[in-house]
Amino acid sequence: MTTALSSLYPNIALEPYTYVSLPPVHDLEGWKQSLSKKARQNLRTAYNRCNRDGLAVELLVSYPCRKGKDWSDAVGLYIRRQVDQYEGRIMGSRLLTYLYFHHLKHDMQSMVAQDNSFLSLLRLNGQAAGVIMGFSKGERLVVPRLAIAGSLSFYSPGMILVEETLKYILEHTELRVLDLGRGDERYKFSLGGEEYYRYCFSMDL
Numbered sequence: 653m654t655t656a657l658s659s660l661y662p663n664i665a666l667e668p669y670t671y672v673s674l675p676p677v678h679d680l681e682g683w684k685q686s687l688s689k690k691a692r693q694n695l696r697t698a699y700n701r702c703n704r705d706g707l708a709v710e711l712l713v714s715y716p717c718r719k720g721k722d723w724s725d726a727v728g729l730y731i732r733r734q735v736d737q738y739e740g741r742i743m744g745s746r747l748l749t750y751l752y753f754h755h756l757k758h759d760m761q762s763m764v765a766q767d768n769s770f771l772s773l774l775r776l777n778g779q780a781a782g783v784i785m786g787f788s789k790g791e792r793l794v795v796p797r798l799a800i801a802g803s804l805s806f807y808s809p810g811m812i813l814v815e816e817t818l819k820y821i822l823e824h825t826e827l828r829v830l831d832l833g834r835g836d837e838r839y840k841f842s843l844g845g846e847e848y849y850r851y852c853f854s855m856d857l
Contacts, residue, residue: 667852672845673831676791680819683844691842695815698808707776707807711816715825717769717785726773726783727760733799762787772820774813776804782813792829793821814843 677683684692702709712722763769763785770793774782781804785797800810814830821827832840836847 665854667854668849669834669852670836670847671831671834671850672836672840672847673792673829674818674844675846676828677818677822677830678828680815680822683818684815686844688842691844694808694842695811698811701807702776702812705807708778709812709816710775710778711813711820712773712775713817713820713824714771714773715769715788716767717763717771719764722773723764723771725780726771726785729780729783729801730785730797730799733802736802772813772817774809774816776807776809779804781807781809784813784817786831786833788825788827791827792831793827794831795833798832810839811843 674683684695687695699709701707714720714722717723763771766787768788770784770786770788772784773780780801782800783798784795786793786795788794798810798813800813818830821830832843832845834850841847
């Protein structure tokens, strides 16, 4: 399709974006067995470290997502991650960043306005350690927002978050596909992710 468009419109610009989704999961143990030996060991190590250090693992799910303490903690964690990633400066200040994401940004407001919104928040000993924010469509959960607490990275909260979220949706919903969204980070593939592409088209008229 992209080649045909390019031939019809030679001045068209195509920009591909990589997305990664897990294949349909119908059984948690089957999913884990499909992973590499190293990935399975990393999952065991994450839980073992939490157990060894006495950290209680708790997943809190809001489906549909509504405002409350879990929502505020989830948004706070996501914003801190964004601020840290971009060297503490988005929109000029931490305060403006927080206000932007928490009150103004459209998709954040959609999270608490739509009936298909989904939030899973991982807590380790009560501390927000990882968050998934997304929307369901059919059997697919699309995740445009995912963040982990860098201060807890020793416990691999991202891996625990994905496993616990899969466990929840298999037991309590009809969702079977966890789409980890845009970006080709290595951990997505280690959890069985498969890449696909979306394209941005632009051309001069």
